[in-house]
Amino acid sequence: MRDLALFTKHAMFCFIFFGSWELCHRMEVLSPTFFGSPFGIINFLSEGFFVKAALWKDIGYTLFGTVVSFLIGTSLALTIALIFLTYPRIERASEPYLTVFNAMPRIALAPLFLLWFGLGLGSKIAVGSSLSFFIVLSSAVAGMRSVSPDHLTLSRTLGATPTQIFFKLTMPTAIPTLFSGLRLGLIYSMLGVIGSELIAAEHGIGQQLSFLQSMFNMNGVMGLIGLLAAIGMLLTKAMTAIERRLLVWQ
Amino acid sequence: MVACLVDLSELSVKFSASVTAIESLSLRIYDKEFVSIVGPSGCGKTTVLNVLAGLISEYEGKAFVRGQSPRSGNPEVAYMLARDSLFPWRTAIENAAYGMEIRGVSAVTRSQRARELLSKVGLEGFEHAWPKALSQGMRQRVALARTFCLDSPILLMDEPFGALDAQTKIQLEDLLLDLWSTESRTVLFVTHDLAEAVALSDRVIVMSPRPGKILADVKVELNRPRSVRELQSNPKFLSLYGEIWKIFEQGFDQTSRSLD
Numbered sequence: 001m002r003d004l005a006l007f008t009k010h011a012m013f014c015f016i017f018f019g020s021w022e023l024c025h026r027m028e029v030l031s032p033t034f035f036g037s038p039f040g041i042i043n044f045l046s047e048g049f050f051v052k053a054a055l056w057k058d059i060g061y062t063l064f065g066t067v068v069s070f071l072i073g074t075s076l077a078l079t080i081a082l083i084f085l086t087y088p089r090i091e092r093a094s095e096p097y098l099t100v101f102n103a104m105p106r107i108a109l110a111p112l113f114l115l116w117f118g119l120g121l122g123s124k125i126a127v128g129s130s131l132s133f134f135i136v137l138s139s140a141v142a143g144m145r146s147v148s149p150d151h152l153t154l155s156r157t158l159g160a161t162p163t164q165i166f167f168k169l170t171m172p173t174a175i176p177t178l179f180s181g182l183r184l185g186l187i188y189s190m191l192g193v194i195g196s197e198l199i200a201a202e203h204g205i206g207q208q209l210s211f212l213q214s215m216f217n218m219n220g221v222m223g224l225i226g227l228l229a230a231i232g233m234l235l236t237k238a239m240t241a242i243e244r245r246l247l248v249w250q
Numbered sequence: 251m252v253a254c255l256v257d258l259s260e261l262s263v264k265f266s267a268s269v270t271a272i273e274s275l276s277l278r279i280y281d282k283e284f285v286s287i288v289g290p291s292g293c294g295k296t297t298v299l300n301v302l303a304g305l306i307s308e309y310e311g312k313a314f315v316r317g318q319s320p321r322s323g324n325p326e327v328a329y330m331l332a333r334d335s336l337f338p339w340r341t342a343i344e345n346a347a348y349g350m351e352i353r354g355v356s357a358v359t360r361s362q363r364a365r366e367l368l369s370k371v372g373l374e375g376f377e378h379a380w381p382k383a384l385s386q387g388m389r390q391r392v393a394l395a396r397t398f399c400l401d402s403p404i405l406l407m408d409e410p411f412g413a414l415d416a417q418t419k420i421q422l423e424d425l426l427l428d429l430w431s432t433e434s435r436t437v438l439f440v441t442h443d444l445a446e447a448v449a450l451s452d453r454v455i456v457m458s459p460r461p462g463k464i465l466a467d468v469k470v471e472l473n474r475p476r477s478v479r480e481l482q483s484n485p486k487f488l489s490l491y492g493e494i495w496k497i498f499e500q501g502f503d504q505t506s507r508s509l510d
Binding site: 151153154155157158160247249 | 322331333335348380381382
């Protein structure tokens with residue numbers, strides 16, 4: 001009942017917001033060159049998905065790049081986190097370099113990656129991975145370090161091997177902190193892919209966005225921005241669902 | 251002849267050049283004995299347990315657990331910490347079975363044993379409960395089940411009931427006595443609480459403030475089986491309590507004078 005009331009309120013808000021926007025567009029209060037219109041956006045999206053069907057391909061490219069860069073960034077981050085946990089001296093030695101790379105706005109590396117990996121998916125994956133890597137690395141290290149000293153003492157007195165300690169203690173302890181990093185890392189992977197598609201690409205939503213903007217097709221630009229928001233939300237929801245399943249004990 | 255399971259001889263532990271935790275401590279604990287160590291905070295009670303559990307390897311003197319030097323992961327020893335240390339991501343039965351899992355007991359055996367022990371500690375029906383859903387007393391019962399699930403003959407218990415309210419504490423003390431008598435183990439129990447030490451033990455070792463030395467080794471001649479609740483008004487119990495309290499105070503006075 002409360003959910004229905006909340007849904008009604010949201011629906012009313014959207015109706016008023018988009019209704020006013022459409023009204024302002026028709027009364028020529030808002031310029032179509034800069035703002036487009038809700039009906040124009042719907043037309044663009046329905047044409048893109050169901051008439052020309054070109055948007056599916058662009059979404060496919062962007063999502064594929066996002067998922068692959070997230071997987072690469074995460075795998076690398078978890079491996080490095082494990083090395084840091086096992087050999088703290090390596091962590092101390094590499095800390096200044098990591099700090100410099102982390103502080104660098106990595107989207108600025110996109111032109112370099114474009115030269116190295118070309119206009120295709122390679123450069124997008126490189127930027128996406130470099131963004132998710134640092135986020136997942138810091139959350140993985142923090143999570144793995146948060147093992148309770150009591151749990152560790154207990155396991156040691158029981159004769160737990162380092163492998164047992166890692167799988168039965170370190171990983172379960174790290175999961176809550178790790179997941180907040182993974183959720184953010186996934187969104188940042190998409191950000192990296194879209195960002196580098198905006199600069200130069202053959203396919204992808206970012207490339208379409210850049211093209212439509214240059215043509216002053218605001219219905220297309222607004223439509224794609226809305227689509228990106230929806231994809232981002234769906235990715236976050238999927239991650240939250242996995243997290244809930246894994247962290248049922250919390 | 252009763253076997254000596256724990257043998258400490260002239261044991262000294264220094265944490266740094268200026269901090270001596272234990273000084274020349276000698277203690278023997280025999281098979282199936284329940285021995286408590288009492289003493290003020292920082293007197294080295296937990297250090298004694300840590301040496302026996304193999305968590306501290308730098309010490310002077312001699313320490314033997316069943317004739318062998320202490321080592322971490324010794325199956326002869328099970329350690330129960332002051333806090334319940336339950337893993338929040340494991341259910342009650344999975345927590346109870348944790349020690350057996352680490353020690354390679356088969357899944358079927360550990361499930362049966364954990365279920366049996368949870369039932370003994372009064373947690374039948376709570377096998378699949380997450381720790382967050384259990385009260386402090388129930389969590390400590392799971393920790394007790396986890397300790398007794400192991401077939402280690404020597405149990406080291408570090409103030410396991412220190413954080414509980416008075417009523418729950420007495421319930422768990424009675425439960426511990428029941429388990430100890432049915433499972434027949436040797437227990438070295440560390441506590442701040444003199445009444446608890448007297449009620450549970452065969453012997454009470456009184457330690458001085460740091461550096462920890464043994465002030466007295468008092469034999470508790472109270473009949474078994476005991477009920478901790480009923481002992482509270484037993485004259486012999488009260489007299490023993492008074493006797494140990496005097497030793498405890500004398501230890502404090504001596505240390506205070508030496509510090510002055």
